[in-house]
Amino acid sequence: MDKTAQIRIQLESRDPDVTIKLPENTGPILVSTGLRRIALSTLVNNLLENEKPIPFEFLINGQFLRTTIDEFLTANGISSEVTLSVEYVRALIPPSHVVSFEHEDWISAVDVVSQTSSVLLQDQDGTSSPIKDPRILSASYDGLIRMWSKSSDLLAVSKPTSGQPINAACFLTTSKIVSAGSDRVVRVWKYEENGVTGGSMQVSGTFTPILDLYGHRSSVDSISVHAPSSRILSGSSDHTVGLWSTRKSEGPQPPDSLLPSALPGAAKRRKLEQSAAFQPGPQRGPLSLLKRHTGPVSGAIFSAKDSTVGYSTSWDQTLVTWDLVTGAEVSTRRLLNPLLCVTEMPDLGLLATGTSARHIAMIDPRVDVRDVTGLTLRGHAGAIVSAAAEPEKPWGLVSASHDGTCRIWDLRSVRMDGKSASGLAVGGTGQVCESVYVIRRESIANDERKVAGDGIKVFSVFWDKEVGIGSAGEDKRVQIDQMVPR
Amino acid sequence: NIDPESLLPKLPSPDELRPFPTTCATLFRGHEGKVRSVSVDATGTLLASGGDDGTVRIWDILTGRNVWTKKLSSEEAVDVVRWRPSTDTCILSAAAGETIFFIIPQGVHTVNPEIEIASRAILDAGFGYEAQRAASNSEPRKEPAATWSRPLSKLVDNGIMLTITVRAPVKVISWHRRGDYFATVSPKGQSHAVAIHTLSKHLTQLPFRKLKGLPQTAQFHPSKPIFFVATQRSVRSYDLAKQELVKILKPGARWISSIDIHAGGDNVIIGSYDRRLLWHDLDLSVRPYKTLRYHDKAIRAVKYHHGGFPLFADASDDGTVQIFHGKVVDDLMENATIVPLKVLKGHAVKGALGVLDLDWHPKHPCSLSENSSVHKHYAP
Numbered sequence A: 001m002d003k004t005a006q007i008r009i010q011l012e013s014r015d016p017d018v019t020i021k022l023p024e025n026t027g028p029i030l031v032s033t034g035l036r037r038i039a040l041s042t043l044v045n046n047l048l049e050n051e052k053p054i055p056f057e058f059l060i061n062g063q064f065l066r067t068t069i070d071e072f073l074t075a076n077g078i079s080s081e082v083t084l085s086v087e088y089v090r091a092l093i094p095p096s097h098v099v100s101f102e103h104e105d106w107i108s109a110v111d112v113v114s115q116t117s118s119v120l121l122q123d124q125d126g127t128s129s130p131i132k133d134p135r136i137l138s139a140s141y142d143g144l145i146r147m148w149s150k151s152s153d154l155l156a157v158s159k160p161t162s163g164q165p166i167n168a169a170c171f172l173t174t175s176k177i178v179s180a181g182s183d184r185v186v187r188v189w190k191y192e193e194n195g196v197t198g199g200s201m202q203v204s205g206t207f208t209p210i211l212d213l214y215g216h217r218s219s220v221d222s223i224s225v226h227a228p229s230s231r232i233l234s235g236s237s238d239h240t241v242g243l244w245s246t247r248k249s250e251g252p253q254p255p256d257s258l259l260p261s262a263l264p265g266a267a268k269r270r271k272l273e274q275s276a277a278f279q280p281g282p283q284r285g286p287l288s289l290l291k292r293h294t295g296p297v298s299g300a301i302f303s304a305k306d307s308t309v310g311y312s313t314s315w316d317q318t319l320v321t322w323d324l325v326t327g328a329e330v331s332t333r334r335l336l337n338p339l340l341c342v343t344e345m346p347d348l349g350l351l352a353t354g355t356s357a358r359h360i361a362m363i364d365p366r367v368d369v370r371d372v373t374g375l376t377l378r379g380h381a382g383a384i385v386s387a388a389a390e391p392e393k394p395w396g397l398v399s400a401s402h403d404g405t406c407r408i409w410d411l412r413s414v415r416m417d418g419k420s421a422s423g424l425a426v427g428g429t430g431q432v433c434e435s436v437y438v439i440r441r442e443s444i445a446n447d448e449r450k451v452a453g454d455g456i457k458v459f460s461v462f463w464d465k466e467v468g469i470g471s472a473g474e475d476k477r478v479q480i481d482q483m484v485p486r
Numbered sequence B: 001n002i003d004p005e006s007l008l009p010k011l012p013s014p015d016e017l018r019p020f021p022t023t024c025a026t027l028f029r030g031h032e033g034k035v036r037s038v039s040v041d042a043t044g045t046l047l048a049s050g051g052d053d054g055t056v057r058i059w060d061i062l063t064g065r066n067v068w069t070k071k072l073s074s075e076e077a078v079d080v081v082r083w084r085p086s087t088d089t090c091i092l093s094a095a096a097g098e099t100i101f102f103i104i105p106q107g108v109h110t111v112n113p114e115i116e117i118a119s120r121a122i123l124d125a126g127f128g129y130e131a132q133r134a135a136s137n138s139e140p141r142k143e144p145a146a147t148w149s150r151p152l153s154k155l156v157d158n159g160i161m162l163t164i165t166v167r168a169p170v171k172v173i174s175w176h177r178r179g180d181y182f183a184t185v186s187p188k189g190q191s192h193a194v195a196i197h198t199l200s201k202h203l204t205q206l207p208f209r210k211l212k213g214l215p216q217t218a219q220f221h222p223s224k225p226i227f228f229v230a231t232q233r234s235v236r237s238y239d240l241a242k243q244e245l246v247k248i249l250k251p252g253a254r255w256i257s258s259i260d261i262h263a264g265g266d267n268v269i270i271g272s273y274d275r276r277l278l279w280h281d282l283d284l285s286v287r288p289y290k291t292l293r294y295h296d297k298a299i300r301a302v303k304y305h306h307g308g309f310p311l312f313a314d315a316s317d318d319g320t321v322q323i324f325h326g327k328v329v330d331d332l333m334e335n336a337t338i339v340p341l342k343v344l345k346g347h348a349v350k351g352a353l354g355v356l357d358l359d360w361h362p363k364h365p366c367s368l369s370e371n372s373s374v375h376k377h378y379a380p
């Protein structure tokens, strides 16, 4: 190798952060091809005139530079004659385990509220109160929802209802919660706290049901909310998407035939005995049940930019875009595998949908339905059932899988892959993204591998700027991991 | 100079025949002792299983969660579980010893009040019919072929709404697609071995009192009033409307364990304890169209994918499930294309018993199989 070989590089950044933006006139820079990441990072910091250096990583053709530039050029068959376009990004920080909250049973869902989270938006009743400390909500197969502090204090547990698993739960506001489960009910709760924070007195909270929403004929498996318009979207294994109001005054009468009171004598009595301690809220029905899917609906979300638009995914292999004002289907995209969750990455304008075939498909809902995206995120060894976008960063995503891991993805790091082009997408371009970090369960030894995620399946994940990444599942623990700069 | 290989019809490679199950997706843990039978419900969200511990269990297919359990017998294994084929009701049938149990699994997510009421009505209808018949018929009754009864209230409270007791242990339950008729097979039942039951009338009939050979299994044709009965060495098809024998298939196996009828109705797969899997095309001959010998031990179960994928599978005592492509074309001139796709390993073999049963997901190319205390869900 010619140690004196040089190459022109054009440094670029897509980061909106102006403090790491290079002056326009930098132009191509001649550097030695023997440079590695560290030397390039020093170079960028010098150009930025940073007193305290920021560690950078470098993306060339969607791949992180892990070798010398020369080795990278050789491995990728790139000529050193051209000007190389090099994107610098803040170095990614590996997640590390912070704390775990132990439960009695499997955990189906986790959500978070903190000073930095989006649910601080008030709903129409203005019931949202300012939050001092982050709160973490968990829903369990034991049929209960629980509230936790960041430091793993259990603040509140709901009263037993049907005894059937809760499958989904999220914050509507800081003082309202929505949950739903195998008992087919979508339930709105009021959450209140007493006690003094920071003092010696233990904080304690209570959950009070304020609305029981009936209409689904089978298990409700996903919930999402839009507080400013008091709307809930639910996905059910009865193949429908439910649109509901969180306000008692807006909800229509519930369908009589689906209420527990519809059952004949003995069966009804038994149901009522089961939940004697529980005082249900007033019963209401759906604003509409959206019908298009032919399989269980795994996810239903509001568009971040326009809450009158909804997206839903189903085991029937389709992603449907809905006009929530009319309840009409806008478009249907067909993929090649059952879809098990959907999350929006608003700044990229993309939807991430987890599949039973162990990959995440990225979909652009703005383009023609026939032009199904060819970008897939590959690496999981099991079904992907939950995902969350990184707060305030357009490119970050975390996914949760039945393989017992969460994976962190950086969508700037994307490469072409001929193999997947035929394997996944119809007319797709076959781009692949591989995960940058893997979060394993803290409950098992790190090197232990389980067949089919046996005992450690992850069912739900959130990503919050203040709290970090929270994940939960079959190991009966909510696990919090954070990216703390070294 | 022609290469003789080039004259043979070229089989597609497995890669071109995706999707099919390749990877173990879920383990279902909970049974103590061997699991004998599995069945996926019509919604594709629930798996039922029965085993040597005398329990029936229901599982959430996606997560592997055990959502419902009931012990049916403290002495006998639950040898077979089969869902009634309907999405308007949620009824599970299961057999332990000589008794067939009909279960509405309360607390399972598909059982909403409408479904519960509809399911009760289906199971109760025959009580009224039976009472009417008894009142109008003053003749002395023969010993009935089966006893239909309402179990004790403790069982009813647990969702076990109806039982039928026959004369010998039931090893096979096979539903007609409409969910009113079902057949049971009790191989040791002699003249009572094969029974056809009518749920709406609580009626049991024995149309095959003089079968040659020991009955093994039976199945309804997917669309016509034709009924298939397998004895150790042959499979007979009967026209139920005309009450006559249609065809006798001679698979050449020494001991048949299982059969399945293709959704089109013209093809049959037969599994045998002597390790053979036979594909019969009813248009061609009474002899097998293809004989497949891929297993080292007995074949316990064979099953077509009935949800639109050209797939079939068998389960063997060698601890494996084998997945095949089996494409049936309507064209009479063209025969079925059969390609072995994948051997699913990983089932423990205990006491010479390997994989005892399997079922397909009703819509997806996913298979479910089981043997020891764990059963498995395979995804593409």
Ligand SMILES: [Mg+2]
Pocket: B266, B281, B283, B329, B331, B332, B334, B335, B336
């Ligand atoms: Mg033919």
